[in-house]
Amino acid sequence: MTSTVLLRQNAPPSPPPERVTVSVHALDAGHFSLPEYQFVHPISRDARKTVPSLSFLIQHHNIHSGKTTRIVFDLGLRKNIERYAEPIQKHVVTRQPMTTDPDVVKSLVKGGLHPEDIDYVIYSHVHWDHVGEPRDFPTSTFVVGSGATSLLNGTSVTLRGGHSFFESDLLPHGRFVELSDPSGTQPNSKFSEEESGVLNFHRPWQPYGRCPETLDLFNDGSLYIVNAPGHLPGHINILARLSDSHQVYLAGDACHDRRLLTGEKEIGEWNDVHGQVCCIHADKQAAQETISRIRELERDGVEIIFAHDVEWENNPVNNGRFFGASKL
Numbered sequence: 359m360t361s362t363v364l365l366r367q368n369a370p371p372s373p374p375p376e377r378v379t380v381s382v383h384a385l386d387a388g389h390f391s392l393p394e395y396q397f398v399h400p401i402s403r404d405a406r407k408t409v410p411s412l413s414f415l416i417q418h419h420n421i422h423s424g425k426t427t428r429i430v431f432d433l434g435l436r437k438n439i440e441r442y443a444e445p446i447q448k449h450v451v452t453r454q455p456m457t458t459d460p461d462v463v464k465s466l467v468k469g470g471l472h473p474e475d476i477d478y479v480i481y482s483h484v485h486w487d488h489v490g491e492p493r494d495f496p497t498s499t500f501v502v503g504s505g506a507t508s509l510l511n512g513t514s515v516t517l518r519g520g521h522s523f524f525e526s527d528l529l530p531h532g533r534f535v536e537l538s539d540p541s542g543t544q545p546n547s548k549f550s551e552e553e554s555g556v557l558n559f560h561r562p563w564q565p566y567g568r569c570p571e572t573l574d575l576f577n578d579g580s581l582y583i584v585n586a587p588g589h590l591p592g593h594i595n596i597l598a599r600l601s602d603s604h605q606v607y608l609a610g611d612a613c614h615d616r617r618l619l620t621g622e623k624e625i626g627e628w629n630d631v632h633g634q635v636c637c638i639h640a641d642k643q644a645a646q647e648t649i650s651r652i653r654e655l656e657r658d659g660v661e662i663i664f665a666h667d668v669e670w671e672n673n674p675v676n677n678g679r680f681f682g683a684s685k686l
């Protein structure tokens with residue numbers, strides 16, 4: 359009895375349980391060029407810049423089941439432009455110069471993976487420059503935010519701009535999940551916990567840190583889908599834990615230019631040929647609130663990467679963070 363007590367007293371304090379992490383790698387999924395006035399203000403009407411349309415590979419390893427779950431967040435540009443619907447092909451003319459080689463598939467292969475290895479494709483939103491070629495992922499389950507299927511089916515409110523054309527057959531029949539509306543009635547919280555690594559996307563949206571609406575995908579704090587309203591109905595982001603001290607936030611099109619985070623620029627607006635005021639965000643005020651939240655996350659030390667983040671891509675310290683990168 360006494361010796362047991364002594365042993366307990368002498369035993370070193372047990373370390374805190376390690377937090378579960380995921381790995382995140384960027385995937386080169388094409389480049390295109392943007393007129394800057396459509397994104398930031400003030401800026402010269404002629405200013406253009408060529409930006410990536412980044413995809414990301416996220417890998418989660420379940421130490422109990424041994425299963426690795428692989429997710430690709432966004433598929434970038436479609437390799438064969440002619441496979442876009444005609445209105446998008448017309449719009450693409452205004453986005454030159456543009457390259458689609460390598461595409462997301464080639465970038466996966468560079469690191470030794472194939473589309474069949476990808477369990478889930480999560481779309482930040484369903485604009486043409488993020489949806490890539492879903493036909494290239496014949497076994498993956500596709501995940502979209504609430505309202506995305508209404509856009510694809512053409513039953514949503516009209517959105518202005520040539521980039522807002524949606525393909526009704528984009529999502530593979532019977533192989534996609536549309537998340538619940540974070541502001542709507544929450545689904546029954548008595549969901550069953552699957553143990554095979556199949557994710558439950560229908561858990562209730564819950565606050566996490568600064569983000570009021572998140573889904574803890576693996577129920578272990580390693581990976582959250584974050585509701586990020588403003589850019590397009592169903593726009594969602596990802597918050598991933600890479601280590602105890604490193605979280606990364608994949609911002610999709612919540613922000614198109616780092617100067618919006620620093621406050622150096624404001625969200626751009628312009629008049630179309632009919633004199634209508636246009637904005638790249640469907641709901642500018644909600645987009646502004648989302649940007650404010652991202653700014654706070656960055657101040658907290660979270661790394662922010664948005665889909666068209668040319669500065670992140672060009673920073674040499676990130677070279678080794680592309681999947682299959684030869685140099686570290």
Ligand SMILES: [Zn+2]
Nearest residue numbers: 485487611665
């Ligand atoms: Zn985009």
